[in-house]
Amino acid sequence: MIPRVALVTFFFLVANAIAQIPKGVEIRKSLVRITTTSQEPDYKVPWNPGSMSVGVGAGFVIDGDRILTNAHVVSNASFIVVEKEDDPQHYPATVQFIGHDCDLAVLRVLDKSFFQNTRPLTTGGIPAIESPVSVYGYPIGGERLSVTRGIISRIDFQVYSHSGIDSHLAVQIDAAINPGNSGGPVMQDGKVVGVAFQGYSGDVAQNVGYMIPTPVIRRFLKDISNGRYDGYVDLSLTYFKLVNPAERRALGLPDNEQGVMVSSVSTAGCSYGVLQQGDVLLTIDNLPIASDGFVQLDGERVEMPEIVERKFKGDKVKLDILRDKKKQTVELQLTGNWPYLMQANHYDSPPRFVLFGGLVFQPLSKNFMDAYQVEDMRLRYHYNFFVTDEIYRTHPEVIVLSNILPDPVNAYLADLRFQIVDDINNKKIGTLEDMANAFAQKCDYYVIHFVGSARPAVLERSAVERARDRIIGNYNVQKEQFVEGGLLK
Amino acid sequence: MRKFLTLLLAIGFFQTGHGAAEPTPEEAPAPPEQKGSVVRVNSTNQAYDFFRPWNKEAPFSRRGMGVLIDGGNILVTAELVANNDYIELERADSGEKATATVQVIDYEANLAILHSTDPKFLEGMQPLQITTDVKAGDEVEVLQLESNGTPVSTKALVTTVEVGRYALEDSGYLMFRMSCPLQFRENSFTLPIVKGKKLAAFLMRYDSRSQTIDAIAGPVIQHFLVESQHQPYRGFPRAGMGFSPTRDPQLRRYLKLQDTDGGVYINQVDQGGPAAKAGIQEGDVLVAIAHTQVDPDGNYLHPVYGKLSITHLTTTEAYSGQSLMMTVIRNGDRRQLRIELFRKPVEGYAIEPYTIGKPPRYYILGGLVFQELTRQYLREWGANWLKDAPQRLVYYDRFQSDLFPDGRKIIILTQILPTEDTVGYEQLNNLVVTKLNGRKLQNLEEFAEAAKNPMGGFHKIEFEEDPREIYLDAQQVQEDAAQLQKTYSIPELRHL
Numbered sequence: 003m004i005p006r007v008a009l010v011t012f013f014f015l016v017a018n019a020i021a022q023i024p025k026g027v028e029i030r031k032s033l034v035r036i037t038t039t040s041q042e043p044d045y046k047v048p049w050n051p052g053s054m055s056v057g058v059g060a061g062f063v064i065d066g067d068r069i070l071t072n073a074h075v076v077s078n079a080s081f082i083v084v085e086k087e088d089d090p091q092h093y094p095a096t097v098q099f100i101g102h103d104c105d106l107a108v109l110r111v112l113d114k115s116f117f118q119n120t121r122p123l124t125t126g127g128i129p130a131i132e133s134p135v136s137v138y139g140y141p142i143g144g145e146r147l148s149v150t151r152g153i154i155s156r157i158d159f160q161v162y163s164h165s166g167i168d169s170h171l172a173v174q175i176d177a178a179i180n181p182g183n184s185g186g187p188v189m190q191d192g193k194v195v196g197v198a199f200q201g202y203s204g205d206v207a208q209n210v211g212y213m214i215p216t217p218v219i220r221r222f223l224k225d226i227s228n229g230r231y232d233g234y235v236d237l238s239l240t241y242f243k244l245v246n247p248a249e250r251r252a253l254g255l256p257d258n259e260q261g262v263m264v265s266s267v268s269t270a271g272c273s274y275g276v277l278q279q280g281d282v283l284l285t286i287d288n289l290p291i292a293s294d295g296f297v298q299l300d301g302e303r304v305e306m307p308e309i310v311e312r313k314f315k316g317d318k319v320k321l322d323i324l325r326d327k328k329k330q331t332v333e334l335q336l337t338g339n340w341p342y343l344m345q346a347n348h349y350d351s352p353p354r355f356v357l358f359g360g361l362v363f364q365p366l367s368k369n370f371m372d373a374y375q376v377e378d379m380r381l382r383y384h385y386n387f388f389v390t391d392e393i394y395r396t397h398p399e400v401i402v403l404s405n406i407l408p409d410p411v412n413a414y415l416a417d418l419r420f421q422i423v424d425d426i427n428n429k430k431i432g433t434l435e436d437m438a439n440a441f442a443q444k445c446d447y448y449v450i451h452f453v454g455s456a457r458p459a460v461l462e463r464s465a466v467e468r469a470r471d472r473i474i475g476n477y478n479v480q481k482e483q484f485v486e487g488g489l490l491k
Numbered sequence: 492m493r494k495f496l497t498l499l500l501a502i503g504f505f506q507t508g509h510g511a512a513e514p515t516p517e518e519a520p521a522p523p524e525q526k527g528s529v530v531r532v533n534s535t536n537q538a539y540d541f542f543r544p545w546n547k548e549a550p551f552s553r554r555g556m557g558v559l560i561d562g563g564n565i566l567v568t569a570e571l572v573a574n575n576d577y578i579e580l581e582r583a584d585s586g587e588k589a590t591a592t593v594q595v596i597d598y599e600a601n602l603a604i605l606h607s608t609d610p611k612f613l614e615g616m617q618p619l620q621i622t623t624d625v626k627a628g629d630e631v632e633v634l635q636l637e638s639n640g641t642p643v644s645t646k647a648l649v650t651t652v653e654v655g656r657y658a659l660e661d662s663g664y665l666m667f668r669m670s671c672p673l674q675f676r677e678n679s680f681t682l683p684i685v686k687g688k689k690l691a692a693f694l695m696r697y698d699s700r701s702q703t704i705d706a707i708a709g710p711v712i713q714h715f716l717v718e719s720q721h722q723p724y725r726g727f728p729r730a731g732m733g734f735s736p737t738r739d740p741q742l743r744r745y746l747k748l749q750d751t752d753g754g755v756y757i758n759q760v761d762q763g764g765p766a767a768k769a770g771i772q773e774g775d776v777l778v779a780i781a782h783t784q785v786d787p788d789g790n791y792l793h794p795v796y797g798k799l800s801i802t803h804l805t806t807t808e809a810y811s812g813q814s815l816m817m818t819v820i821r822n823g824d825r826r827q828l829r830i831e832l833f834r835k836p837v838e839g840y841a842i843e844p845y846t847i848g849k850p851p852r853y854y855i856l857g858g859l860v861f862q863e864l865t866r867q868y869l870r871e872w873g874a875n876w877l878k879d880a881p882q883r884l885v886y887y888d889r890f891q892s893d894l895f896p897d898g899r900k901i902i903i904l905t906q907i908l909p910t911e912d913t914v915g916y917e918q919l920n921n922l923v924v925t926k927l928n929g930r931k932l933q934n935l936e937e938f939a940e941a942a943k944n945p946m947g948g949f950h951k952i953e954f955e956e957d958p959r960e961i962y963l964d965a966q967q968v969q970e971d972a973a974q975l976q977k978t979y980s981i982p983e984l985r986h987l
Contacts, residue, residue: 242958245915252949252962265957279959379877383886390956414739447745454893455759455773457735460745 030087031121034061034069039081045373048353049480060139060186067117069109071185072199073100074164076107077349099226103233105164106222125216126193129154137177139186152177167346172212179211188213232315235336238271244293254327259293271339282324340489341394356483358441359466360407360473366400378420398490399433407477411469421452438485527616531581532557536574541868544851545981555681559618565605568681569598573847583640595719599662602715622689623709631686635676647671654800661844665708667692714807725811728832731764737787747823754778755789762896769830779818780804841895842888852935855984857968858910864901881921900934908979923955
């Protein structure tokens with residue numbers, strides 16, 4: 003299999019570019035060129051605003067005077083400009099809704115005159131394999147609108163590389179798509195059948211591009227129709243295929259190729275308290291679940307989670323189960339599952355941290371791991387097994403001594419870098435907020451204990467206070483903490 | 492993935508093998524007295540394959556030198572004869588050969604005593620005495636043999652005396668670092684280092700690029716030889732605790748330490764170890780051992796070597812069974828605690844840090860291979876095992892004293908030998924087993940016991956991770972056992 007790391011999003015970073023007006027292309031009434039100035043936060047210097055870059059992507063007009071594009075085209079944006087084909091003017095735009103889990107975003111243009119003479123596109127179905135499609139956008143290689151053609155190669159679940167952790171349906175096409183195609187419509191018979199969004203870089207695979215298909219697009223548009231994006235919901239459980247005959251008999255199942263076994267139930271999800279390990283799932287919304295976890299949906303065999311993929315927060319799902327060899331019917335009210343987001347890429351919010359005595363404390367996250375490339379085995383374990391070992395139950399946030407700004411106050415603490423905070427003055431630390439609160443207490447000593455058998459770090463309040471201005475001045479610290487936000491609601 | 496790295500492979504040890512060497516200016520023929528004290532030792536070793544625990548890897552041979560010691564025995568490094576099938580001694584002068592057996596071996600101190608099976612073989616040779624009178628700045632001689640048996644000695648300068656890592660990553664003892672331009676010769680795996688006709692050290696590692704030697708120091712050899720007289724051999728003791736410096740003035744004030752106190756912060760105490768039994772607790776500050784002051788970095792002043800880690804006091808200066816008085820400061824109060832030192836046997840660890848000279852334990856149930864987790868198993872992933880081996884298992888090994896203080900074994904389903912009984916389980920591997928047939932497991936013996944009592948005709952195997960539980964038909968497993976053994980050519984379905 004091709005490594006997932008090679009997936010790149012087709013967002014074109016440029017210095018400047020001027021739109022030209024192509025003639026004779028009907029799509030020009032719908033296509034939008036998006037130029038985003040973004041600031042990517044620096045997790046190693048969390049108080050800094052981060053580095054600026056400018057990128058170009060595509061989008062298209064949809065009903066209600068809106069523009070649909072990829073989330074990654076407008077992530078971390080500080081300024082967005084949109085242009086259309088027959089108009090020399092640049093229009094400032096803002097993000098109205100953004101779904102990082104499905105890499106889609108809806109933009110609003112402040113100047114409503116932008117939408118004069120535009121034609122909203124409508125969405126079609128999932129195109130057939132081998133059928134031809136056209137891809138529109140502003141890819142690298144020129145300034146003007148570009149169109150490439152290809153055919154549908156494959157329809158499958160794929161990891162969406164923007165979040166890095168979410169998997170949804172994606173359609174593979176063999177049209178040449180390149181940086182700058184991101185957010186552009188993929189058309190068939192005058193309708194949008196997908197949004198071009200990612201592919202493999204040329205040194206990994208040739209002519210492998212992916213588009214977000216219309217079920218995912220429609221789900222996003224429906225989700226935001228109540229004025230809020232809730233995101234995907236999840237059964238928040240893992241299951242095991244029941245193929246082994248002895249296992250089937252042991253669980254009291256007939257030899258009918260039906261049913262999967264619940265392996266684990268996340269305590270943070272909607273199945274907790276309703277389903278339990280060892281339950282056999284027989285049907286989902288009255289559809290029989292085959293022993294390999296597939297269900298028959300609209301004439302297609304799809305994996306069981308696809309049933310839930312199409313639902314929304316608060317929706318219900320009905321399951322027939324076998325528990326202790328007795329049949330039961332249960333109903334779940336679907337919610338998201340926050341702990342897994344720790345391993346997802348984060349956007350649009352500054353890094354959270356607390357600085358005290360020159361010690362920088364940050365919650366463990368994907369962005370954190372990418373920035374620091376930590377080798378520490380304990381830290382790697384807490385990251386990799388945060389969800390599976392339910393580390394979030396005791397440490398909803400894993401607070402790490404991530405950096406030390408050298409100063410006399412912390413001269414002997416260098417060896418404690420990358421330790422995980424367990425408690426301060428014997429008060430357990432579960433979140434960054436706990437951390438900020440502990441340091442806000444007036445104590446003579448702040449004794450920080452770490453997970454495992456490292457010695458404690460001891461900071462005297464008087465010494466920290468004396469060092470404060472010195473550290474802020476020497477290291478140009480813009481602010482000493484940013485605690486708001488976080489995954490745990 | 493299946494590349495085997497022997498546990499004892501010394502890094503950078505004579506990677507470049509030139510055949511016989513030309514003498515360099517530093518080399519000179521050894522004095523005739525020493526001629527009759529060393530023999531060639533050729534050991535054919537064969538390690539077990541932990542991925543196929545019923546098999547051995549291909550045999551390989553190591554060639555080194557041994558030293559005749561009092562009592563008519565030969566002293567070598569343990570690495571030389573680890574996992575040996577056959578040991579051969581060869582007289583340097585006559586080329587005569589005789590077989591030998593291991594009498595005492597200590598993998599942690601990396602030393603072994605060999606016994607010749609032919610009592611007359613060593614006749615006419617002169618035993619070497621041990622000297623502990625070597626310090627930094629001294630000049631010593633590294634002994635080698637030419638292929639024709641001519642002894643050669645190379646001068647080496649002792650640059651550092653410190654407690655350093657021996658062959659296994661968990662064992663640190665007194666070590667001499669030397670600089671020395673050594674030539675490769677075919678018996679270079681273990682080399683005696685002498686000072687004034689006495690054995691001063693044993694070469695353990697040589698880095699040809701920096702021309703430096705790490706050597707087992709005389710006091711460690713001395714300790715080993717004294718302890719080898721004891722029946723049974725008890726090994727080098729350990730205090731069973733971890734410590735860290737107390738240089739930080741804020742920490743010192745918080746712990747109410749005087750500047751003159753020195754001392755180290757005890758951050759870890761092994762459950763059931765000497766320190767724990769003596770009543771030492773995490774958070775204590777150890778300020779003196781046997782009335783010797785401990786400085787804030789964990790060193791003391793040795794009369795010969797100067798600043799030295801206190802580890803030397805508890806592992807080498809003291810013997811197993813010996814008691815020492817430790818002074819600790821707890822909440823500002825001084826306490827005297829008597830600690831009786833002993834070694835924690837390798838079997839006492841939850842995850843054995845090394846498994847040498849004995850076959851791995853395993854139990855095969857219906858094509859499912861169960862083993863106790865050992866570091867040797869993790870090492871089968873090759874040089875990068877810390878990154879390449881299953882991360883949960885690596886983490887368990889690394890932090891075993893925190894995670895499994897009681898020393899219970901970690902049983903893992905290592906792999907599946909596919910049969911009809913294992914349909915649907917083919918992808919499972921390296922899963923930690925929590926229960927078999929409803930019974931919690933401390934070790935593989937308990938696993939074997941639990942396997943005698945299937946539940947309702949099924950073996951129920953429970954794991955710490957997904958899929959959490961699987962089943963085997965007990966009757967079927969029994970009926971298929973002979974066929975399984977035949978298909979995969981397994982001599983025994985279990986070894987406990």
